Amino acid sequence: MKRPALVRALAEPVRASGELATSVTLLPFLRMLPDGDGHPVLVLPGFMASDGSTRPLRRLLRTLGYEAAGWGLGRNVGPTERVVNEMPALIDRTAQRTGQAVSLVGWSLGGIYARHLAAGTPRLIRSVVTLGSPVRSDARRSTNASPLFEALRAIHVPGHPLLDDGVPLAVPVTAVHTRSDGIVPWRTCLVQDAPTAENLRVRGSHVGLGFNPAAFYIIADRLAQPEGTWSGFNAPRPYQRIITAVPGPTPTAGASPS
Numbered sequence: 001m002k003r004p005a006l007v008r009a010l011a012e013p014v015r016a017s018g019e020l021a022t023s024v025t026l027l028p029f030l031r032m033l034p035d036g037d038g039h040p041v042l043v044l045p046g047f048m049a050s051d052g053s054t055r056p057l058r059r060l061l062r063t064l065g066y067e068a069a070g071w072g073l074g075r076n077v078g079p080t081e082r083v084v085n086e087m088p089a090l091i092d093r094t095a096q097r098t099g100q101a102v103s104l105v106g107w108s109l110g111g112i113y114a115r116h117l118a119a120g121t122p123r124l125i126r127s128v129v130t131l132g133s134p135v136r137s138d139a140r141r142s143t144n145a146s147p148l149f150e151a152l153r154a155i156h157v158p159g160h161p162l163l164d165d166g167v168p169l170a171v172p173v174t175a176v177h178t179r180s181d182g183i184v185p186w187r188t189c190l191v192q193d194a195p196t197a198e199n200l201r202v203r204g205s206h207v208g209l210g211f212n213p214a215a216f217y218i219i220a221d222r223l224a225q226p227e228g229t230w231s232g233f234n235a236p237r238p239y240q241r242i243i244t245a246v247p248g249p250t251p252t253a254g255a256s257p258s
Helices: 006-012 012-025 052-062 082-097 109-120 148-152 213-222
Strands: 040-044 067-070 102-107 123-131 173-178 199-201 243-246
Touching: 040 052, 040 082, 040 109, 052 067, 052 102, 052 213, 067 173, 082 102, 082 109, 102 109, 102 213, 109 123, 109 173, 123 213, 199 213, 213 243
Parallel strands: 040 067, 040 102, 102 123, 123 173, 173 199
Antiparallel strands: 199 243
C-alpha cells in the first residue's frame, strides 16, 4: 500500500489550523452535545505528541461531565518500556479509584495502544474510540511517520504487538478516519466488521482529528451510551454529509473477539 502523497502530508498543519479555528467558532454549539455520566475517559496522544495535543478534547469532555485525563507519560515516542509497563497500571488505578470501567480515546498511535489495552483487560474497558489509527499490518511501512518510527525502534520494547489488523474486540470500538489523511493511508484505519465495531469517516486532516468538530460530535455521542448497551452511530440529518459510516474488511477466518 502506498503512503499518502508528500504534498498532502506537508499541508497537514495548515489544514489542522482550519479545523482548530472551526472548533473554537463552534464551541457554543458543542456545549449542546449529550451530557456524560461522569465515567473516566483516558485520552492517549499520537506519535511524537504529548498531552498538550489532546487538551482541547479533554477540556470538552470535562465540560460534558466526564472525568477526562491524559496519559501523563510525556511525549509519545512509541512503545518504550515505560509506556508498555505504565499504561496497564494507569488503567487499573483509574478503574479502582473510580469503581468504573474506563473509556479510551486514542489518536493515531494512541488508538493502537487503546486497542491493545482493551484486548488485554476488557473487563476494565468500557469502550474505545480511535482517531486516524492504522491497524493493518501493512501500515508498518506505508505511513509517512514510518521512517521516524523505525528510527526509534532501538528504544522500543522488542516484539511488542501493535498492529492487529482491526480484529473484533470484546468491547465496543468506533474507528474514525479521514479519506484525505496525509499521514496514514485511510484504508489501514478500518477495523473489521463486527456487531460492536464501526468505521466512521469525517472530513479533515490527520493532525486535526483531535479537534475536528465532527470527531468531537462522534466521541460525545459514543461515550454517552449507557454502559452495557451499544448501537451503531446514526448521524442526524445535518451531519450526514460530513460523517459517513464505512464498511470494514470482512473478519478473517477464525477471528473472534479478543
